[in-house]
Amino acid sequence: MSFERAPGRCSRRFEVLLRIVLALVILGSIWLFASSLGQTEPRAVRVLLGRSWFWRSLWLSVFTATITTIIAILLGIPTAYALSRFRFRGRIAAGVLLDAVLVLPASTVGLSLMVALQYPPVLAAQDAIGFRVVHSLAGVVLAQLVLALAFAIRAFRAAFDSQNPRYEHVARALGSSRLRTFFTVTLPLARSGILAGVVLAWTRALAEFGAVLLVAGTFRMRDSGQFSALARALGLANADVLSVGMWMEIEGGRTEQGVAIAFVLLLVSALSVYALHRLADGPGGWRRA
Amino acid sequence: MIEVRALSLALDAFRLRDVTLTVADGEYLVLLGPTGAGKTVLLECIVGLHRRHAGTITVDGADVTRLFPEERNIGYVPQDYALFPNMTVMENLAYGLRARRTARAEIAEKTAGMLTRLGIQSLAARFPSTLSGGEKQRVALGRALLTEPRVLLLDEPLAALDEHTRSELAAGLREVQQSVHGTFVHVCHNLDEALEVADQIAIIQEGAIVQVGTPQDILYRPACLFVAQFTRTRNLLHGRAQSDAAGVTVTLDGGAVLQSAAAMTGRVVASVRPERIRLRAADGATTNGLCGRIVRVCPKLGHVEVQVDIGTIVIAHLGHSEAMSLPAAGGAVQLGIAPEDVCLHPVSATEPPG
Numbered sequence: 001m002s003f004e005r006a007p008g009r010c011s012r013r014f015e016v017l018l019r020i021v022l023a024l025v026i027l028g029s030i031w032l033f034a035s036s037l038g039q040t041e042p043r044a045v046r047v048l049l050g051r052s053w054f055w056r057s058l059w060l061s062v063f064t065a066t067i068t069t070i071i072a073i074l075l076g077i078p079t080a081y082a083l084s085r086f087r088f089r090g091r092i093a094a095g096v097l098l099d100a101v102l103v104l105p106a107s108t109v110g111l112s113l114m115v116a117l118q119y120p121p122v123l124a125a126q127d128a129i130g131f132r133v134v135h136s137l138a139g140v141v142l143a144q145l146v147l148a149l150a151f152a153i154r155a156f157r158a159a160f161d162s163q164n165p166r167y168e169h170v171a172r173a174l175g176s177s178r179l180r181t182f183f184t185v186t187l188p189l190a191r192s193g194i195l196a197g198v199v200l201a202w203t204r205a206l207a208e209f210g211a212v213l214l215v216a217g218t219f220r221m222r223d224s225g226q227f228s229a230l231a232r233a234l235g236l237a238n239a240d241v242l243s244v245g246m247w248m249e250i251e252g253g254r255t256e257q258g259v260a261i262a263f264v265l266l267l268v269s270a271l272s273v274y275a276l277h278r279l280a281d282g283p284g285g286w287r288r289a
Numbered sequence: 290m291i292e293v294r295a296l297s298l299a300l301d302a303f304r305l306r307d308v309t310l311t312v313a314d315g316e317y318l319v320l321l322g323p324t325g326a327g328k329t330v331l332l333e334c335i336v337g338l339h340r341r342h343a344g345t346i347t348v349d350g351a352d353v354t355r356l357f358p359e360e361r362n363i364g365y366v367p368q369d370y371a372l373f374p375n376m377t378v379m380e381n382l383a384y385g386l387r388a389r390r391t392a393r394a395e396i397a398e399k400t401a402g403m404l405t406r407l408g409i410q411s412l413a414a415r416f417p418s419t420l421s422g423g424e425k426q427r428v429a430l431g432r433a434l435l436t437e438p439r440v441l442l443l444d445e446p447l448a449a450l451d452e453h454t455r456s457e458l459a460a461g462l463r464e465v466q467q468s469v470h471g472t473f474v475h476v477c478h479n480l481d482e483a484l485e486v487a488d489q490i491a492i493i494q495e496g497a498i499v500q501v502g503t504p505q506d507i508l509y510r511p512a513c514l515f516v517a518q519f520t521r522t523r524n525l526l527h528g529r530a531q532s533d534a535a536g537v538t539v540t541l542d543g544g545a546v547l548q549s550a551a552a553m554t555g556r557v558v559a560s561v562r563p564e565r566i567r568l569r570a571a572d573g574a575t576t577n578g579l580c581g582r583i584v585r586v587c588p589k590l591g592h593v594e595v596q597v598d599i600g601t602i603v604i605a606h607l608g609h610s611e612a613m614s615l616p617a618a619g620g621a622v623q624l625g626i627a628p629e630d631v632c633l634h635p636v637s638a639t640e641p642p643g
Contacts, residue, residue: 166371172358173336173365174385174436184384188375 033266040263044256048264053220056239058264063234064137064241065205068144072152072201077194080156081182095157101150109146110214117215135217137231140241143211144204152201159193160186192279199276203269209243218244290314291440291472296334296344303330304496305342312440312474312489317466319483320476322493323519328476329368331493332442335474336365348439359388364438368445370429372417378428379404379413385436403431406468422450426458430465440472447482459485480520484508492516508562514634517560523604524561530554530633539631543600545579549631556636566605567625568595570616579624586618597622 048054083095101109116122117134126132133139167189171181187194219227220240227237240248242265249258296308305327312318320328333339335346337358345354353361372381382400391399404410407427417425426446433441446462447455463486466473477483483490484504491501492515500512511517517525528541530553537549539559547559571580581599588594593612595605603624607615615622 164371166367166369167373169333169336169338169358170365170367170371170432171373171384171388173361173363174388174432175359175362176384176388177359178357180388185373185375189373 036259036262036266039259041256041260044260045263048257048260053239054245054261056235056237057220057242057245060137060140060236060239061206061241061243063236064140064144065202068141068148068205069152069198069202071141071145072149072205073198076149076152076156076197076201077187080153080197081160081186083153084157084160098150098153101146102154105210106147106208107210107214110143110211113143113146113211113215134215137216137219137236139216140212143215144208147208147211148201148205151204152197155193155197155200156190159190159197162193163189195279196276199272199279203272203276206241206272207243207265207269208241209247212241213244213247218248220245220248290349291335291474292345292347293331293335294345294347296331296342296346298330298334298339298342300330300339303327305331305334306495306497308344308493308496308498310491310498310501312472314472315470316488317463317473317475317486318489318491319487320474320491320493321480321483321519322478324478326478326493327496328478328493329444330496332365332444332474332476335440335442336363337361362436362438364433364436364441366429366433366441366443366446368448370417370425370446372420372425372428372432374417376416377413378409378415378417378420381417381428382432382435384432389436399435403435407431407465422454423458423461426461430462434465434469434471440474441466443473443475445476445478447477447479455479455482456485462486492519494519509565509630509632511560511632511634514558514560517558517632517634522560523563524559524566526559526561526601526603527636528557528559530557530559536628537633539633541599541601545581545599545601547579547626547631548628549633550629551631551633553633553635557633558636560632560634561603561626561630563594563604563606564592565626565630566603568597568605568607568611568615568622569625570614571621571623579626581622581624583616583618583620583622586612586615588612597624599624 083091114134117126117132117139123132131138133142163186167185168181171185172178176184218240220238222238224232224237231237239245242261246258246261246265249255249261291310291312293308293310296305298305302325308331310318310331320331322328330339334342337353337356337360340355340357345352347353348361348363353363358365372378373384376384379400382403383396386396386399401410404413407430409424409427409431412420412424412428417428420428429446430441443462447458450458459482462473462475465471466486475483475486487504489501490504490507492499492507492512494515500507500516502510502512507516508520511520511522514525526539526541526547528539528547530537530539530549530551532552532554535548537551537553539547539549539557541547541559547561549559579599581597581603584596584598584602586593586595588609592606593609595607595612595615597603597605605624
C-alpha cells in the first residue's frame, strides 16, 4: 500500500479496517454477556432468590465494598494529592509501585498479603490484640482494599494532575491556607474525577475474587459461633461475597446457581458502570469540555 | 514598597540570576522580557510560590522571604485570571475576605462596593465561564484588590487579547491603579503594552535584570545592545569609537562619522532610534553635516519610514507632514543626529563583525 500515490484510497481502507475491528470487539462483548444471560435459567434465579445465604452474601458484598471504598477515599485522596503536588525523591518509584498492583493477578496480591500477614512480628502483633486478619471479614476488606485503593489513587491523581495549579496559587495569595484551599478549591474542582475514583473503587471491591479467596477463604459453611457478635448482629455471618459464592457453587457442581449469581453480579456491575458514564457526561463531568 | 535583593533560583528550564529590584509605593512597574526570560518565575517568587531561592524579598520593610503565600498579603492575578469556575462572580470576589474570616455583613458591603466600582454589578450571580475577557479581568482585579494587598502582581494580564481590546484593557488597568493608588507589578513580553501602562520598566534577559528605568530611559538610553534590540531600535551600526577633545566620535564601517555623548572607545555598535533622526533636503550650502541619499520612502500608519544610504543604510522615522518636504528616492538629504541619541555598546566577542 503506497501512502503517497493514493492517499484517498488509503484513508478509506483504514476507515473500513477500523470499523471491522470495532464491530468485532462490540459483537464479542455482546456475545459474552448474551451467552451468560442465555445460560441463566429463570428457575435457578428464583431458587437463588429464595435462599437466605444469597441475601446475606449480597449484603456482605455491598457492605464490604462500601467499607473498602470509604477507606480507599480516606487514604486515597490525601495520597493522590500528595503525589500530584509534592516533588520528592522516589515520587516516580511510588507511582510505579502503586500502578504495579493494577497489573498483577489479584491472586498474587492475595498471596502477598497472606505472606505479609503471617510474617512473625506482624503475626505477634495480631495475637497481642487477639485478632487475626487472615480468614476474617477484616481480611475480606483488606484484600479488596489493596486493589480498590490502587484504582482509586490512579483516578484521584489524574483529577489532581489535570487541574490548573493557578487556582490554588491564587487562593493562597488571597490568604487561604493550604488546607482551606484544598477543601474550597481543589476538591470541588476535582469532583468528577473523585467520583470516578469512588465508583471504580466500589466496583473493583465488589468484583474482587482472587485476593479475597486467598486471604479470607470462605465463610458460608463455618460454624456461626466462629463469627463475632458484631458480624452476627449486622447479618454478615455465614455468607460469602458474591464472587466467592459463585465460585463455590461451580465447585460444588451447582452450575446453574453459579450462573445465576454471575447474572446478579453482571447486573450490579452494569448499573455501576452506567452510573460512572452518567457522572462523566453529566454537569461538571470530566468528559465535558 | 517591595525590595527584591540578590534573588537567584534554578528551576527546570528557568534560571534567575542575582535579581535585585525595587518597586516604590504607588508605582506601576512592568517586568518586560522575551518568553522564557524568567519573568513569571520572578513574579511567582514574590507571590511565595517558590520559596527555595537565594536572596531576600521584603515588603514595606518586612522580610517575607520565608513566608507562605497566604501570609504575605500580596495580590496575584495570574495569566488567564484563574477565576474559580465553581463559584459565582460574587463568591470569587468574596473569597479572600472569607479566608480572612471577615464578618458577613462587611464582606457583603465590600464586595458590593467593588462590583459598583468596577461597573460589573450585573455580573454578580454569573459564573466565570459566561464572562468576556474584559469582564474576567475586572473580576480578577476586584478579587485581588478586595483584600487590600500591599502590592498587586499581574502575570501577562493582556497576553491573550487582540490588539484593540488589549489597548482598551491596558488603559483600564492603569485607571484602576491610579484610583486605588496601588503598587502594581505587571509582567509582559510586549513593548507596546509596557509603554502604555508603565511608570518604570525593568527589562529581564535570561534570568537577569539588565535595565530598570522610565519608558524614556529604556527607549532612548538602552543600557545594552539587548535592550536596544528588544525595544526595536532599528539602527544598530558597527564602527570604531575614538575619544578626542571634542568628545567621542564613531567612524562607522561605511565611512560616515557620528558624534556620541557616550564614553566608550574601540569596536562598538552604535544604536540610534529611527524617530530621533531628523532629515532635510540637502541644499548644498551646508558642508559639515552628515549627508546621505534616500534609498526608499515607505509610508506606514503613524510615520514614514525613510531608508538613507550614508555608506551604510540607516532608517529614519518621520511624521507624514515632515516627510512631504523630502526629495524622492535618490535625492540627497542631510541628517541631524544629536550626540546623546547615539548610544554605544561594546561588541561582544561572539558577535560577527559588520
